[in-house]
Amino acid sequence: MARWEPNARERLVVAALDLFAEQGYDATTVRQIADRAGLTRTTFFRHFPDKREVLFAGQDTHARLLSEAIGTAPGAAGPLEAVGAGLDALAASFPAGRRDFGARLLAVVAHHPELRERAAFKHAGLAGAMAEALRTRGVPEPSASLAAELGARAFDTAYARWTAPDNAEPLGLLAGEALTELRDAAAALA
Structure with a gap:
């Protein structure tokens, strides 16, 4: 080249x-x-x-996509609905052709402590961006941080499912399903 x-x-x-x-x-x-x-x-x-x-190129873009979509979610949207809008926007930025790349990325990260640490840092950064966007919408703490953490965890879960060899579902659908699963799990803790 x-x-x-x-x-x-x-x-x-x-x-x-x-x-x-x-x-x-x-x-x-x-x-x-x-x-x-x-x-x-x-x-x-x-x-x-x-x-x-x-391996973590794009984190700033991902944080921006999440923040903008949460910020422009309908005014009546609750915190998790706004996070869902953010996840939809983020998922839309991942073309289906990136699944194989994603699977290889997850495998490499899983085998090295320094890369796992950086992945955790990225997770925290994305959760922080979502929490700030929710606070800007007027969502109080600790609701803003909890909804953001559920959103970040839902995206991590959806991304892992999306990159699985037997998966054919779109990332956005998987993110919505993962967010619903986590919301239901949190509600069951009460």
């Missing part, structure tokens, strides 16, 4: 995932990722601060 070809960021993400799967996270260097993508180390560092972050 020529170094001038477009989609450098995406090429780096794919190259990193391929190398992490082939030889492990610890054994993979930034230089190897850049070489596999047909780019330079300098280009890598224009897009990512380190090799860990390459």
Whole structure:
């Protein structure tokens, strides 16, 4: 691949995932990722601060999608309905062609403590974005944080189900189902 070809960021993400799967996270260097993508180390560092972050590209976009959709949900929507609108918007940003990528990503993350830690950080960041959007709508604490945490957990659950080899359901449907399951489970605790 020529170094001038477009989609450098995406090429780096794919190259990193391929190398992490082939030889492990610890054994993979930034230089190897850049070489596999047909780019330079300098280009890598224009897009990512380190090799860990390459697998979590898009977190800011995901947080923005969630916040905007929660903020524009109908005024009468309750906290979980607004979170559901956020999950719908986020799910719509994942094309069906990314299922295989997602499955490979989850497998790589599951096998490395540093990546699991970063995934937990991403989860917390998305929950925080949803909680802030709910507070802006006037949802008081602890309801805003609890609804946001249920939303983040529902998305994590739906994403894992979506990437399963035997699944054909759309991510948005799975996210809605997971949110309903968690809402019902929380209600059963009373």
